[in-house]
Amino acid sequence: MRQVIKGNHAVSHGVRLSRVKVISAYPITPQTTIVEQLSEMCASGELEAKFIKVESEHSAMAAVVGSASAGVRSFTATSSHGLLLMHEVLHWTAGARLPIVLANVNRAVGPGWNIWADQTDSLSQRDTGWIQFYCESNQEVLDSVIMGYRLAEKVMLPVMLSYDAFFLSHTSEIVDVPDIEQVDEFLPPYEPEFRLDVNKPRMFGGMVGPDCYYEERYVMFRDALKVLDIYPQVCEQFHAVFGREYDVVEEYRTEEAEIILVTAGTITSVSRIAVDRARGEGKKVGLMKLRLFRPLPIERWQKVLGNAAKVVVIDRDLCAGLGGVFASEIRSALYPLTNRPVLFSFIAGLGGRDVTPEDVEGMINYAAANEEPETMPLFWGLKGDQGGNHAETL
């Protein structure tokens, strides 16, 4: 049924439709309304789940580590500082091979306190072993929860789906909320091969010496890469039931593109407008939207970007001492190519600052006008002496 709902409520519905059995979460702006709606769903019996209302995000993550280890489908949601507080347990969850789904509302990290959109929070968790998706619309958010469980339970690795604070979390869009019977067809009940079971006692997560730890980590790495093969199957099954498709990347007007933008999250929607305008002016500009970020779909990136002359990566995140995280990873992925496109790295929109189609047009024009990029990223829209939009590099 088509409804007008906010991104956070798209998550709640995704959780309900996935028949999650244990939820644990802690409130944090702008994630809170997920928790509120899930509480209501549990209270009304619309969702038959136990909701453990914990005293911190660290505990929220640890609670679902417990419940998932006992073999029930489990969910948590957070944002920003909450995600950072979970960090230790995020590593633990992936290492324990627990197929938990976590919804993260991308929000800036303090200080100063800032509750607005910024992807540094989840990108700083990229080495924890979680599968990561970035979403552009509320429909994609809802669908990613359901697809997330299907994928997670196939590869036994946790899935983190991220979407931008306020631009999606608190913005209403038309979302097709599927019937639960339809979802049942796509997502079978969760019954893991190994779980805490008094009839079959096993030990989980115990001490391993140098003789075994290495192999354990290798197996986890290998299984994470399997996502690249399994995810397309999940997509196909999802498409068969729901008629919607979500590739690991989405190409937009990349045919014969000389300049390809690379974006994640809601900057993508803005960039589509800029691409359309550029194409209208006869400029060969396209867009690659990042959806799957862990594991890295390196070959797909190479295939999409390999024939462009220039790649423009827009990062709404910042790693001090490095620059944009996406730019860094794209650069690594392109390195093996003999004829590499040159890469322009832009930082934009940190802490929720608006990024307009005009901003993106400016970045396209900058890349068109310059043959060689700067070594360091360009900070778009930085307020300088003159104010207004201009790029600055170190």
Place this chain on the structure above:
Amino acid sequence: MQKLFDIPRDLMTEEELMQPGGLSCQGCGATLAMKLALKGLGERTVVVIPACCWTIIIGTYPHCTLQVPVIHVPFETAAVAASGIRAAFDVRGEKDVVVMAWAGDGGTFDIGLQALSGAAERNEDILYVCYDNEAYMNTGIQRSSATPPGAWTTTTPPGAIKEEPKKDIVKIMLAHGTPYVATASVAYPDDLVAKFRNVRRIKGTKFIHLLSPCPPGWRIDSSQSVKVARMATQANVFPIYEIENGGYTVNVVPEKKLPVKDYMEAQGRFRMISKEMLNAVQDRVDRRWEQLLENSAAP
């Protein structure tokens, strides 16, 4: 010669859920405690172990000395991971399974206190056991907030012996309205087993504070751990009692009160305690004992 306790045979089942092969030090109180605890609990039990001595004692992969399901969890998460497991077992309809968090004093008094407080406030239907060896023993004897005043540890060396009193974890738990709070000791195995058997019938959070002598950390011979643990109770340093829904019962009343000095002199770790500190400890121990008797006499 002290009279040995009469151990009721019906509590001491022949079934062993803890098998040989553990990696504990000789005379480890925590190991004996687990063996006895499982006798009380039986096989429908899940054990949740945060980082602590028991991470090692249980055996390294692929060995495990316990014949019940076990999960290891991060240091500060025992109570909340147990809460998650409880929820899952409830969802699965296995409400009779006891979920037992088994943590050291560091994981309880210090780093795990927040999660424990959360679980107790929610009155989770779990059993939380703190086996208290009064320092971070697994990492080599560092001070915790359960370390008693006057004790040497590697982070309270000569010149900086711990002065602060031990946190009163029982009172902290009682302040949460926890339905069952008890102390137990490996020196009183009948009482210990009875308590672990008893908790099955109690709904909500159960907390057992278990004194667990540590020969290397307490600077005692490994043959002396049970004896020293018994002295702790006889000197009223570690009274054995339980509080169910606010009602106090003192389970062990020493026939003859032992001076705290005797208990301390039996261990190397208190060698540097000053006379003043010893007197202060004796006063505090006496006051707490009187308070406990008063509480247990209350209707």
